[in-house]
Amino acid sequence: MPIELKMPALSPTMEEGTLAKWLVKEGDTVASGDLLAEIETDKATMEFEAVDEGTIAKILVPEGTDEVKVGTVIALLAGEGEDAGAAAAAPAAAKEPVAKDGGETAAGQPATDKAPTPTPEVKGHGASPAQDVPASQPKHDPGDRIKASPLARRLAEQRGVDLGSLQGSGPGGRIVKADVDGAQPGKAVSAAAPAPAEAQAAPAPAAAPPPAAHAVPDIPHEAVKLSNIRKTIARRLTESKQQVPHIYLTVDIRLDALLKLRTELNATLEARAVKLSVNDFMIKALAVALMDEPKCNVMYTPGELVTFKRADISVAVSTPTGLITPIVADANSKSLSAISNQMKDLAARARDNKLKPEEFQGGTASLSNMGMYGIKQFEAVINPPQGMIMAIGAGEKRPYVIDDSLQIATVMSATGSFDHRAIDGADGAALMKRFKELVENPLGMIA
């Protein structure tokens, strides 16, 4: 029996991806852990490793094919002692229901009744039918109708379980009571939740209307096909603005003390080749403020309000292909130098599309800084299912009233966007106040 290599799900929401490049060719011998292919997901380019050893008998999906559905057989691997040629010829036969050898093949292939299962068609363009996707990862798009029994829906609602995070075991992937019973309420939520690329916890309302297909005006132009990253950004930001009621709170913050401290620290850190940026301070300040005002370090679900015990800050990084938000986990307890080093590494790899899913999926709140572009102040879009995002404007010299006299100070404006379903205005205001205190008295965030 040749082993079927299937399009892997490299992130929880991945439903399809682009088979960017084959790193092996037919006839190559591979061992477990060898790199087989590069696959572009909705967020990054990932390497696909071999799990089994054997010989690549046949490559079924050529490189450069996009929209390859998760679970599609992309290649066949002949096992030890198997004839690669025969294995390549075998795929159709392999799908026959058991029979002659008495059932040892038991691959758990979902199949229709009676007739031998047809081999899923693998054409260039995302071919295999949905039911051939193996039941391995949650795969509900927030916009999709989730198939679930009425009882399962009610139980999920009562227990705060996100149906989108469950894999249905009923016919056609329908979520039934047993699936909800199997999900650990709190856990299922938090496990599923703080991933920017994850199914959203909010009750899936009417599917986001597909973008109206406007006719392209007759103006000289260039049209570029949407990348997976662009599609994901579009979908998630639309959802956020349509489903999450945003409230915006802005404060002006004096930076003089922070800039002074930064200069001093960088002087001493020079020997260690560490150079703290203002943004590193912002990450730290936001993390500490979130821990001090836990009502803002939250996630809204239909059944429960989840408060996180750690501040993982997703930091917006612009890359040539689009925005991505690598995470500085546990930023509240990390030193500024540790945050700085980690950010440099994450940002560099983000630009090279080399982030691992766990490095950009999760986070309890986000930070977006456009100060370097001279943006004075802006409101950012919340990154669901997180509860808030902090937008940092440029630090600039402004006329500023200090002790009742007009002076010059370095001031920046920071605006928090909060999910008003989960966070009341006063709680958001408390967080902004705390953030301002920490930045204006930066020793407070270091101690």
Add this chain to the structure above:
Amino acid sequence: MPDTYDLIVLGSGPGGYVAAIRAAQLGLKAAIVEREKLGGICLNWGCIPTKALLRTSEIYHYMTHASAYGLSAEKAGFDLAKIVDRSRKVAGQLNAGVKGLMKKNKIAVVEGEGKLSGKGGLKVVKDGKTTELQAKHIVVATGARARDLPFAKADGERIWTYRHAMVPKEMPTKLLVIGSGAIGVEFASFYCDMGAEVTIVEMLDRILPVEDEEVSAFMHKALTKQGMKIHVSSGVEKLEAGPDGVKATLKGGDVQQFSHAIVAIGIVPNTEAIGLEGLGVKTDRGHIVTDGYGRTNVEGIYAIGDVTGPPWLAHKASHEGIVCVEAIAGRTPHPFETWNIPGCTYSRPQVASVGLTEAKAKEGGRQVKVGKFPFIGNGKAIALGEAEGFVKTVFDAKTGELLGAHMVGAEVTELIQGYAVARQLETTEEDLMHTVFPHPTLSEMMHESVLDAYGRAIHY
């Protein structure tokens, strides 16, 4: 060389023959071994022939009560031999039907007594001749038989099991029915409607003890009203057959004389002499121990149906057979579970139920909402002249899950599947309330009962 198959089923009852057909559908080369008649007890000596008898007694009841419908049928009478003959013909027709199904699905039918012999081997003996079969998977579906009283073996003359009671040569005048499960109550109902004086003796404190307590109480009253005598928390301590009848000593020393007695105190699984011991197949109190896919502790040996334990119902066996074979064939069926197996008793009035009784639901510590709707509130029931009975529903108060449904009255055995479907699809009270039930039908009571659980019944 033994004949080799992918799968052999030992026993061709509703578990066995259904399993064999499913195996054939999935492309397995299948054989079925039967020592008597294809179709097993169910359609030869159980479910089907008794339903034929009960149809007769029902019509006879209507004939003797024809005036209630403005009809006259004055000299209503019957010919017992013809009644039995009809019942046997019905069984015979279905037996032939199963034969046809085996042929159509190219399933080899091997007649004789089968015995497991070594790994994957099965010896079938017929008239002293032995056929050897071989298969990777062997499914034991040998069923069960009636349990005898330890002190009085059924002789077929005065002391009967279901098997004798189904082919009576004479009408009992005064009948003792020992045991008040579905089988006991059905025969009691048949013979009572045919004119016998019937006494039921039950060891537990109510008849139909697996049903909801309200159903038991209702049936106790209804059957008593028909003229039956019912002794609960009782028992038979001595049973002596004589040439003119049987003498029964009831618990407490009360001695009564009957013309005949039917023993319906349960079943014994058929696990002897089929080679289980030789292979070390594990049993528990006679029943073969299996997992949710019918697998025994011995690789390649499976068991389904009555031989694996309760509920001892044909449709349970069929379902187990399908799950077992699909798993063997590499499919991924949900494992077999007993939570949604309806139970039916075809007495007059009929009883049907699925899921938890009210008491069982509460035992589990659940808060429940209970709805009940009587036949007297239903137009169709009144028009039918069948205004006795009720439909009861038990919901989980918190989740709205339909935990159980219990019905007694005319035709309820044909209604219960509605609730079984609802439960299988995991509907809540809301979906049931929003479902439109046709008027006028008995099924409207199913709707009303749900509404009643939430204080919204319209017609009562």
